[in-house]
Amino acid sequence: MTVVITSADWTALRNALSSPERLHISGDVYERAWGDATTWTGQPQAVVVAASSADVINAIRFARQHDLAVVPRGAGTGLSGGAVPSERSLVVDLSDLQNISIDPTHRRAVCGAGAITHDIQRAAAAAGLAYPPDPASHTESTIGGNVAENAGGLACTRFGVTSDYVLGIRGVTADGSLLETGCYVGDRGFNFTDVIVGSEGTLAAITEVSLRLIPTTPSGTTVLISFPTAAAAGQAVAAIKRQGDNPTVLEFVDRDAAAISSSLGNVDMPATTGGLLLIETNASQAGQIERIHEVAVSHAAEWIRIASDPAEVSQLWAVRRELSRAIKTTCATYLSEDVALPLSRFAEAVDVVAAMPKIPPVRVVSFGHAGDGNLHAVFLADNTEAQTLLEMERLVEQLLRETIRLGGTLSGEHGIGIAKRQYLSWEFDTTTLQAMRSVKSTFDPDDRLNPDKIFL
């Protein structure tokens, strides 16, 4: 039976929150919460923009009383539909929990879930430390969203992903109780931190995280290399890693994606026939630039550009930093896939995308954090017709099947969300899927937190 929510009920919630303005049942804040960076949308019953853990608890308790789903939300930059409101839902927006405190002695940052990734990086840098996970969305995405998606990024080839830096989590569970994990409980007992990292808002609403910081490392040289084929670029990635080099950044950009970057006018470079590698060397590995140069030459590099001053460094970076957004502006329909491959099979996956039939209006471009095996394939079209979407889905399924065949994973960093839940059984066997569902029902027996995400 549907529980009817009266205006008196909303008033009661308003009064329970730290301020009545924290509840939105119409207006800009309400409407902004209808979607994320995908094209899926949903209309929630209301949005609570939490100012404290107490607001989160009150919102979740209200949702329980009125049989609403709860959808935790950060900045809404997600690329798998994770923050898209479920049916009959209350969105709990955690983006206002922005406190950041740096503890240089213990090399830790304690951050509210809404702290922007880049702000954490800047606060750490001011203390002579670094928080390396570096999603390309870092000027917008929140740490809560990064933890919920186990975000990767440009520096992850050398430094690892978000899960490598989370020491502990504070959050609110589906029954409105406070949850503390990891360093908050002295690292005793089961490792619930790692269970919650990557759980996409289905196990708890994260309110605070404690993060490991590392000493800053001097940056090395930035290089852009063009290859005659996408596969040659992919093979060069594996060769660089095989010889023991671990650059700070090792990004792949295919020919068509590079052309989109060039068309922005921020990058002055010759065209590439197959694809590019953008590499930032690791200053502490002596001779790395020379060894990478040799690999490039042995993989028939068309041209090699080594940045000689800061202006040129930022030009080379422009090839990659703004790419996702730039690609989006070139089309009416946009579907972004983020598979990840073992490095030894990366070139084959790159080839799968390069060989896909480009039947207009559907186009495919690819790029990604290659040093980590991440390959983003973006399917684009100039119209939104049903036939176009069907053709895109056919190509997506081809990519996902090939990824599984090559020993890869459906999602390197963007999560399953709505986007890939129908394919989960392609990657995981029944026992593993059942174990995941059991964890979900232990944390959330009523299936209240982000109920339609990850699982079908």
Ligand SMILES: Cc1cc2nc3c(=O)[nH]c(=O)nc-3n(C[C@H](O)[C@H](O)[C@H](O)COP(=O)(O)OP(=O)(O)OC[C@H]3O[C@@H](n4cnc5c(N)ncnc54)[C@H](O)[C@@H]3O)c2cc1C
């Ligand atoms: C231009 C662009 C570039 C990107 N580049 C990268 C990249 O390089 N690497 C990468 O990994 N991703 C990338 N992304 C994807 C996205 O930025 C990340 O997934 C990011 O972690 C999402 O953070 P958010 O705050 O926007 O979360 P949202 O989109 O608001 O939410 C994402 C998911 O996390 C859950 N969630 C959010 N906050 C909380 C919380 N406090 N508690 C519990 N659950 C929560 C939501 O329910 C949802 O399931 C990119 C996106 C864009 C648009």
